[in-house]
Amino acid sequence: MTTDKLMAMTPAFANLLLTIADDKLILGHRNSDWTGLAPILEEDIAFSALAQDDISHAAALYELIAAEQDTNADQIAFGRSPDEYRCAEIVEIHDDFDWAAALVRQLFCSHFDAQRYERLRGSTHPEVAALAGRLAAEQVAHTAHVDAWIRRLGRGNDDARGRLQAALDTLTPLACMLFEQVEGDDALAESGAYPADEHAFDQWAASISRVTDDAGLHVSLTAPDPSLCGGRRGVHSTQLKDLLDEMCEVFRLEPDAAW
Amino acid sequence: MSKIRQQPLPPGDVEFETPPAADLRTYVVFTQIRDGLPHKLAGYLDAPDDEMAILLGKEHYGQDQECVNLWAIPRDVVAGTEQDYPASDEAGPERTWIIFIQGEAGEQYQTSGTVEATSSADALAQAMTQIAGSDEMQNVWVVAQRDILSTPPGDLIWRHVDQSYRLARGYSKDVREKWERLRAERDLREYEKDDIKEMF
Numbered sequence: 001m002t003t004d005k006l007m008a009m010t011p012a013f014a015n016l017l018l019t020i021a022d023d024k025l026i027l028g029h030r031n032s033d034w035t036g037l038a039p040i041l042e043e044d045i046a047f048s049a050l051a052q053d054d055i056s057h058a059a060a061l062y063e064l065i066a067a068e069q070d071t072n073a074d075q076i077a078f079g080r081s082p083d084e085y086r087c088a089e090i091v092e093i094h095d096d097f098d099w100a101a102a103l104v105r106q107l108f109c110s111h112f113d114a115q116r117y118e119r120l121r122g123s124t125h126p127e128v129a130a131l132a133g134r135l136a137a138e139q140v141a142h143t144a145h146v147d148a149w150i151r152r153l154g155r156g157n158d159d160a161r162g163r164l165q166a167a168l169d170t171l172t173p174l175a176c177m178l179f180e181q182v183e184g185d186d187a188l189a190e191s192g193a194y195p196a197d198e199h200a201f202d203q204w205a206a207s208i209s210r211v212t213d214d215a216g217l218h219v220s221l222t223a224p225d226p227s228l229c230g231g232r233r234g235v236h237s238t239q240l241k242d243l244l245d246e247m248c249e250v251f252r253l254e255p256d257a258a259w
Numbered sequence: 260m261s262k263i264r265q266q267p268l269p270p271g272d273v274e275f276e277t278p279p280a281a282d283l284r285t286y287v288v289f290t291q292i293r294d295g296l297p298h299k300l301a302g303y304l305d306a307p308d309d310e311m312a313i314l315l316g317k318e319h320y321g322q323d324q325e326c327v328n329l330w331a332i333p334r335d336v337v338a339g340t341e342q343d344y345p346a347s348d349e350a351g352p353e354r355t356w357i358i359f360i361q362g363e364a365g366e367q368y369q370t371s372g373t374v375e376a377t378s379s380a381d382a383l384a385q386a387m388t389q390i391a392g393s394d395e396m397q398n399v400w401v402v403a404q405r406d407i408l409s410t411p412p413g414d415l416i417w418r419h420v421d422q423s424y425r426l427a428r429g430y431s432k433d434v435r436e437k438w439e440r441l442r443a444e445r446d447l448r449e450y451e452k453d454d455i456k457e458m459f
Contacts, residue, residue, distance in 0.1 A: 046318035257434045
């Protein structure tokens with residue numbers, strides 16, 4: 001951790017960074033369940049490596065927030081109650097070991113994360129902008145990987161295409177909720193901490209469609225109703241509590257554990 | 260073990276149209292840890308096609324150590340001094356062949372120059388002449404340069420964000436002891452619960 005005083009971070013900006021970090025941590029935790037179970041050996045290794053990568057991205061963001069709030073990354077990652085998490089529901093739910101669901105979730109989230117990192121690169125907060133640049137470069141591997149799978153399975157046999165289409169249909173409403181408004185984002189845009197992008201949803205939808213069209217799949221994405229309240233404001237599925245009970249088991253037993 | 264894994268998995272006897280390993284091809288993977296250093300054999304992998312071989316290679320061998328470039332080569336285009344990698348006399352246009360040598364038994368193959376040749380047997384013979392006299396040399400491979408799949412220049416393979424959490428160092432003794440105690444207490448509670456159930 002750098003000893004230089006970081007540029008001040010407003011609570012609203014810390015909250016915005018939490019939405020990104022929490023998505024990454026929970027997605028990485030969910031995807032790590034595939035270790036030992038992915039469809040082919042090399043994908044088992046690759047999907048696990050990408051899951052670890054997600055967690056390292058979360059850790060890097062938690063470090064920045066922790067430096068500002070006089071706490072540490074573990075405390076933020078593991079020491080909160082469910083309603084203090086800011087992740088979207090799509091990362092919370094279990095994929096029930098349906099490989100199509102795992103890939104489709106990865107497709108929606110990877111493209112969304114790539115886009116958020118690009119916006120964050122333009123932040124007036126220099127440490128955050130610099131970190132976002134590094135994370136954006138690494139995120140490329142995630143989108144390339146999942147796009148390659150979706151294209152192959154979509155162009156595969158009826159069984160593969162049918163499973164992917166079913167997963168797309170099921171997860172589309174949750175995927176759109178990735179765009180649930182984050183509290184204070186107007187002010188963040190105005191201050192330049194998180195530059196506004198009025199075309200964000202359309203660009204994300206277009207980047208998803210480019211892959212699904214190419215794969216012979218269909219997806220119809222519409223921006224979420226602003227009145228819907230979800231994970232960005234601490235309203236979560238019951239699955240998040242179960243996930244946290246498991247993920248935080250060691251931390252709750254020994255908050256200062258080092259390993 | 261993750262509790263989630265205790266959930267029943269779907270039955271394993273599902274009939275798929277395509278057998279699981281039908282389309283996989285074996286690739287040899289080489290990695291380069293810094294510009295200017297030779298590419299060294301990192302290992303083998305099975306992938307459905309060339310693009311996936313590169314993508315999967317990057318996440319597997321590209322994360323073992325620092326890596327700036329990665330090659331994937333279909334195993335069946337490798338010709339060498341070992342029986343498993345037969346060379347062919349069948350002549351084609353003159354091409355550039357990359358030479359890989361294995362210094363001593365057990366060492367990894369690594370790049371060591373090129374030759375121009377019209378067949379793999381020709382390339383191998385030239386490679387052998389080129390490095391004759393080196394008493395360390397054990398085995399040689401040759402691969403036509405055009406058969407080598409490479410990550411694009413400047414591609415980010417090795418991650419730069421802190422990866423130390425990947426290191427498996429094990430829980431400290433204190434945590435481990437506490438953990439074992441907690442598990443034992445939990446087992447006892449479960450046992451007593453069953454016991455009470457049986458009484459009524």
